[in-house]
Amino acid sequence: xxLPIAIFIFVVIQSFPAILEPFVVSAxxxxxxxxxxxxxxxxxTNTLLNAIENNHLAQALLFCGPRGVGKTTCAxxxxxxxxxxxxxxxxxxxxxxxxxxxxxxxNSVDDIRSLIDQVRIPPQVGKYKVYIIDEVHMLSQSAxxxxxxxxxxxxxxxxxxxxxxxxxxxxxxILSRCQIFDFKRITxxxxxxxxxxxxxxxxxxxxxxALHIIAQKADGAMRDALSIFDRVVSFSGKQLTRKAVxxxxxxxxxDTYFTGTDLILENNIPELLVLFNKxxxxxxxGHHFITGLASHFRDLMVCQHPETLVLxxxxxxxxKHYQEQAKKTSKAFLxxxxxxxxxxxxQYKTSKNQRLLVxxxxxxxxxxxxxxxxxxxxxxxxxxxxxxxxxxxxxREVNNGNRSAAPKTNGTTxxxxxKTVEKPTEAPAPQEVAVQEPKEDxxxxxxxxxxxxxxxxxxxxxxxIKAKKAHEQTKAPExxxxxxxxxPFSELxxxxxxxxxxxxxxxxxxxxxxxxxxxxxxxxxxxxxxWIELPNSTMKKEVxxxxxxxxxxxxxxxxxYSISLYITVNEEVAKKFAFTPEEKYQKLKEKNPAIDLLRQxxxxxx
Numbered sequence: 001x002x003l004p005i006a007i008f009i010f011v012v013i014q015s016f017p018a019i020l021e022p023f024v025v026s027a028x029x030x031x032x033x034x035x036x037x038x039x040x041x042x043x044x045t046n047t048l049l050n051a052i053e054n055n056h057l058a059q060a061l062l063f064c065g066p067r068g069v070g071k072t073t074c075a076x077x078x079x080x081x082x083x084x085x086x087x088x089x090x091x092x093x094x095x096x097x098x099x100x101x102x103x104x105x106x107n108s109v110d111d112i113r114s115l116i117d118q119v120r121i122p123p124q125v126g127k128y129k130v131y132i133i134d135e136v137h138m139l140s141q142s143a144x145x146x147x148x149x150x151x152x153x154x155x156x157x158x159x160x161x162x163x164x165x166x167x168x169x170x171x172x173x174i175l176s177r178c179q180i181f182d183f184k185r186i187t188x189x190x191x192x193x194x195x196x197x198x199x200x201x202x203x204x205x206x207x208x209x210a211l212h213i214i215a216q217k218a219d220g221a222m223r224d225a226l227s228i229f230d231r232v233v234s235f236s237g238k239q240l241t242r243k244a245v246x247x248x249x250x251x252x253x254x255d256t257y258f259t260g261t262d263l264i265l266e267n268n269i270p271e272l273l274v275l276f277n278k279x280x281x282x283x284x285x286g287h288h289f290i291t292g293l294a295s296h297f298r299d300l301m302v303c304q305h306p307e308t309l310v311l312x313x314x315x316x317x318x319x320k321h322y323q324e325q326a327k328k329t330s331k332a333f334l335x336x337x338x339x340x341x342x343x344x345x346x347q348y349k350t351s352k353n354q355r356l357l358v359x360x361x362x363x364x365x366x367x368x369x370x371x372x373x374x375x376x377x378x379x380x381x382x383x384x385x386x387x388x389x390x391x392x393x394x395x396r397e398v399n400n401g402n403r404s405a406a407p408k409t410n411g412t413t414x415x416x417x418x419k420t421v422e423k424p425t426e427a428p429a430p431q432e433v434a435v436q437e438p439k440e441d442x443x444x445x446x447x448x449x450x451x452x453x454x455x456x457x458x459x460x461x462x463x464x465i466k467a468k469k470a471h472e473q474t475k476a477p478e479x480x481x482x483x484x485x486x487x488p489f490s491e492l493x494x495x496x497x498x499x500x501x502x503x504x505x506x507x508x509x510x511x512x513x514x515x516x517x518x519x520x521x522x523x524x525x526x527x528x529x530x531w532i533e534l535p536n537s538t539m540k541k542e543v544x545x546x547x548x549x550x551x552x553x554x555x556x557x558x559x560x561y562s563i564s565l566y567i568t569v570n571e572e573v574a575k576k577f578a579f580t581p582e583e584k585y586q587k588l589k590e591k592n593p594a595i596d597l598l599r600q601x602x603x604x605x606x
Contacts, residue, residue, distance in 0.1 A: 032070070136162040276359065280355070
């Protein structure tokens with residue numbers, strides 16, 4: 001009976017080999033074994049091959065770059081390559097010659113000292129002992145210092161390969177002792193080509209656009225691309241489609257942005273908002289939508305020129321769709337659309353109503369081409385329900401609320417009509433409104449010019465000089481200085497109006513200037529000169545800066561336009577201006593004698 005059972009087990013094993021074979025992730029299964037298999041790092045692999053062939057390899061190498069680009073893989077390939085002499089077995093991996101140290105968990109001085117002790121022992125098989133220290137930037141300062149001497153003068157049989165993602169954290173003394181190789185991020189094209197090769201090896205039918213989405217999601221890391229590939233294959237099986245990839249990776253499909261751009265070009269705001277709401281209902285946030293739309297506009301801009309078409313990292317089928325939609329858009333539209341979408345991106349995190357911010361941006365985007373070019377068919381565009389032309393508001397002003405009919409003059413002249421029309425407080429540009437005469441006395445339509453308010457200009461520009469000259473010409477002519485009134489006034493009247501002006505300043509909140517003007521009682525130096533004495537030069541400068549306001553007030557109230565102000569500084573008062581506590585108490589005592597009784601009652605001291 002034992003023999004039939006053994007035969008049965010053998011048949012089961014042969015029929016279901018996958019039961020006994022564990023699954024190996026693609027990042028390990030397809031890990032490059034030679035320099036030719038490394039993706040996207042041709043310059044570095046060629047340099048290392050030439051160094052090995054010419055016996056020009058340094059004993060300390062530093063591999064730095066982003067994660068998942070092949071730093072550790074190249075270090076292992078290099079360690080095997082330098083020990084090969086043609087006499088070894090095909091499956092020889094020189095495991096006894098390669099030592100890998102994770103500096104993230106072995107970063108102390110004792111770990112480095114243990115490594116230095118191992119370096120002294122020569123290899124038993126092969127020519128070199130290779131020490132690969134991964135995440136070397138995690139070593140402590142003391143560990144770096146302990147490693148310096150060995151790294152500078154290692155034994156002839158030892159080669160150190162340091163790998164890190166953060167080169168800036170390595171001390172300069174280590175960097176100066178190493179030959180540095182900067183690994184670059186893997187391009188979307190190279191990653192998608194390698195994924196296509198792996199899909200063929202596994203018998204998977206994959207759409208090119210689906211592989212491009214995986215490569216873009218990996219963000220330049222081949223290991224991440226392979227991990228995403230395994231996850232999507234587990235989800236979709238042997239048929240890898242773009243729809244399955246977008247659903248599994250939670251990314252918006254290209255079709256969403258193509259549809260949204262078409263709605264923007266058609267000025268179809270209602271359907272555009274419905275599309276945005278549908279996107280939110282799928283679990284995406286508004287920030288993801290608006291940043292993707294900005295990238296879509298950027299890709300359309302890239303398609304405008306054949307020279308920049310290489311910057312479009314998509315599949316051939318999607319690239320054709322981009323080129324077709326790029327023909328419908330103008331450069332001016334795309335520049336403005338990218339600017340609006342980028343502004344929304346910057347304001348999104350600080351906005352309290354983020355959905356409204358995105359919806360407002362979409363409405364603005366759909367309004368860019370409303371008053372612009374005609375569509376491709378040459379037909380006039382239909383006005384969106386959400387847009388109201390500016391002329392509507394000007395017509396409403398003239399008609400006094402009647403939108404349906406133009407204003408009638410009822411026999412009045414155009415000049416009379418101009419008097420009845422109120423100028424709008426704010427208008428973006430001059431509006432022209434046709435005024436029709438009654439049918440019984442028909443005349444050609446007259447036009448009323450409604451002028452917009454003058455635009456403010458900078459005080460330091462040439463436009464401001466012209467504006468000032470125009471303003472001076474429109475001002476009423478001033479009387480000669482000799483004809484201005486010069487009525488005599490008394491010192492008491494002058495002081496009364498002076499106090500009134502100080503009270504006006506206090507009501508306006510200008511308490512500092514009001515306090516400076518109350519520092520002394522003004523007096524008449526002569527019949528037209530007012531003299532005030534201030535305790536310091538700072539107060540004098542403050543009063544001189546604002547004296548024109550006060551003089552204008554006094555000239556009008558006293559009806560004398562020859563008044564001038566004479567300001568002096570009393571040095572003795574200036575020295576005594578900062579009172580001591582005793583002097584302050586005496587001043588308060590003079591104003592209110594009851595303060596002294598309060599001090600005696602409670603036995604207070606300074």
